Amino acid sequence: MPVAKGAIELIVPTLTRYEVLNALSRAVRGLKGKTLPLAEAKEILKALEGLDLREKDISGLEEEILGFTLEYGCTAYDGAYLALAAKESAPFITGDSRLYQVVREKLPWVLWLGDYGKEGKWLKSE
Structure with missing residues (x-):
């Protein structure tokens, strides 16, 4: 289900670019298999x-x-995403299954990326 340009605003902490670059560097070097x-x-x-x-x-x-x-045992990087989402009163969409499982009961605004497009999850019907 595509999202129309401008229909949603993507807010990220400035560290996002560094995280992506680090993940790509590790992947190119084969550090995760x-x-x-x-x-x-x-x-x-x-x-x-x-x-x-x-x-x-x-x-x-x-x-x-x-x-x-401290509350969820996550990294400071994950904590930054959570804190920014809380400050902006915005949902936080994650593909990190471990983080999602830990916070989902207490933080209903944290959404699982895998639920994108599933009716009744976090998208309203058209």
């Missing part, structure tokens, strides 16, 4: 550049980030 060809990594970077992301500084959210990390 299967190696990603460099050409594919570059395609992913181009796709990222094509997204209309609104990057937000997380300065001032340190206490909230720390709170999330």
Whole structure:
């Protein structure tokens, strides 16, 4: 189910680009098993550049980030996404199954990416 351009706003902490670059670098070097060809990594970077992301500084959210990390045992990176979503009163869509399983009961605004397009989950019927 495609989303019309401008229909949703994608808000991310400024660290997102670093996380994507780190993941791509690790994948190209084969540090998680299967190696990603460099050409594919570059395609992913181009796709990222094509997204209309609104990057937000997380300065001032340190206490909230720390709170999330301590309560849910997640990384500071994950805590930053959670704190930013909470501050913006926005849903946080994740593909991190471990994080989702840990927070889903207490944080109903954290949504599972795999539910995209499933009726009754987090999309309203048309």
